[in-house]
Amino acid sequence: MIGLTLLSIALMVVDHLSDLLDEVRSGLTVVVTPVYIVADYPNRAADLAQQMFTSRDGLQEQVISLEEQLLLMKVKTEKMSALTAENNRLRDLLGSAAKLQDNVLVAELVGVDPDPNKHEVVIDKGTQHDVFVGQPVLDAEGLMGQVIEVSPLTSRVLLISDQSHSVPVQVVRSNLRLIAQGTGVTRQLDLMHVQGTADIKQGDLLVSSGLGNRFPVGYPVGIVTQFKHNPSEPFAKATANPSAMLDRSRYVLLVFTEASLREPVIGAEG
Amino acid sequence: MATTAGERESSLWVILLTFAVAMLFSVVSLPEFIPWQLGYLRPQWVELVLIYWIMALPHRVGIFSAWVLGLFVDVLTGSLLGQHGVAFIIVAYIASSLYQRLRMFAVWQQSLIIFVTIGISQLVNFWVENFVGLSQWDMRFLLSALVSAMLWPWVFLVLRHLRRLFNVS
Structure with missing residues (x-):
């Protein structure tokens, strides 16, 4: 018993300080992958039941509204692609390397960490799909988090709302650069070290600033919900509401940025 | 009554299956309409099943099986490799040194x-996480132990039924 305990402690130390055990972990994860898949069945069954019991009229209405949305999105995308092209041309003129072209891969959520203190989810894409540690993850609304662990078929994503996670962000209106830290509460991010005189107000959009070379530039991170400065304290208190539906999205996007220097897998320009 | 090697092997599947189901219960995601705070009430299914098998069959399930199980739970929940290993060793140690007394107790005493x-x-898990800076002091982790204890009578009945049904020994 003492031997096994010491061995466990040694394993924990090695696992915490180095990545020597990542291979072992990834191998063991393959063994427990079926557990995730089966554990996800209640959710799947609920979705399926909902689909099966939707009436014909309901479906028709849904199709019509989706077609309308598609049309709107197409118009927006056309405008966007023109803007992207223009932007890239201007950047070419400036000799700047950053371009707004990222490839994405769609992944589905298969598990949520049962510990409420940890905001982590498991997705159904792994090293077989070229997912790598540190890869940014988005949903339709904004930045969700980053990959922290990969195995052949699944990977684990740390959400931006986790207490141990921070994102470098930028206020769109004033270009002010800040750090948004997770609080352990799904719908709240804390903005760190905000000056009392900073040009920031409620309703400001925060986008990823790209500093730190982890997240791509310009994806929405959150909306500022509160900005208060108590003169007796060195910094103002500012919080934001994440744009991404951190506890709702079932489909997420894995981003392959040009900076990550990888071959695109399934190409879709975003 | 002596059991043949074949019977032992078939009964091993029952034990493994109960552990697999316990792991399943410990990661199954809650529906969206349930507030996330209720996640603190999630019982430690794997530990309950572990305690039952150690109590019922101490010659088959022991500290080493507990440790291996702990490693799988570590991988499943993304915690440090060995964290649940230590926690499960402690549970297995207590259960295997008390199993004769546990068998004599009434269910509520168990x-x-x-x-x-x-x-x-849970405290050991918490210490490890606190040590590497993953969580802050929060008494809520004891809620899970409380719910586990309240669920024990049912887990006990179901597993005893299974053990008798499949003649696991």
């Missing part, structure tokens, strides 16, 4: 012991 045992293992 529940009390289980509250303390799972409480200790």
Whole structure:
């Protein structure tokens, strides 16, 4: 018993300080992958039941509204692609390397960490799909988090709302650069070290600033919900509401940025 | 009555299956309409099943099986490799040194012991996470031990039924 305990402690130390055990972990994860898949069945069954019991009229209405949305999105995308092209041309003129072209891969959520203190989810894409540690993850609304662990078929994503996670962000209106830290509460991010005189107000959009070379530039991170400065304290208190539906999205996007220097897998320009 | 090697092997599947189902229960995601705070009430299914098998079959399930199980739970929940290993070793140690007394106790007395045992293992988990800076002091982790203790009578009945049904020994 003492031997096994010491061995466990040694394993924990090695696992915490180095990545020597990542291979072992990834191998063991393959063994427990079926557990995730089966554990996800209640959710799947609920979705399926909902689909099966939707009436014909309901479906028709849904199709019509989706077609309308598609049309709107197409118009927006056309405008966007023109803007992207223009932007890239201007950047070419400036000799700047950053371009707004990222490839994405769609992944589905298969598990949520049962510990409420940890905001982590498991997705159904792994090293077989070229997912790598540190890869940014988005949903339709904004930045969700980053990959922290990969195995052949699944990977684990740390959400931006986790207490141990921070994102470098930028206020769109004033270009002010800040750090948004997770609080352990799904719908709240804390903005760190905000000056009392900073040009920031409620309703400001925060986008990823790209500093730190982890997240791509310009994806929405959150909306500022509160900005208060108590003169007796060195910094103002500012919080934001994440744009991404951190506890709702079932489909997420894995981003392959040009900076990550990888071959695109399934190409879709975003 | 002596059991043949074949019977032992077939009964091993029952034990493994109960552990697999316990792992399943410990990661199954809650529906969206349930507030996330209720996640603190999630019982330690794997530890409950572990305690039952150690109590019922101490010659088959012991500290080493507990440790291996712990490693799988570590991978499943993305915690440090060995964290649940240590926690499960402690649970297995307490259960295997008390199993003769546990068998004589009434179910509610067993529940009390289980509250303390799972409480200790939760504390160890918490220490490790706190040490590497993953969580802050929060008494809510004891809620899980409480719910586990309250669920014990049912887990006990179901597993005893399974053990008798498949003649696991």
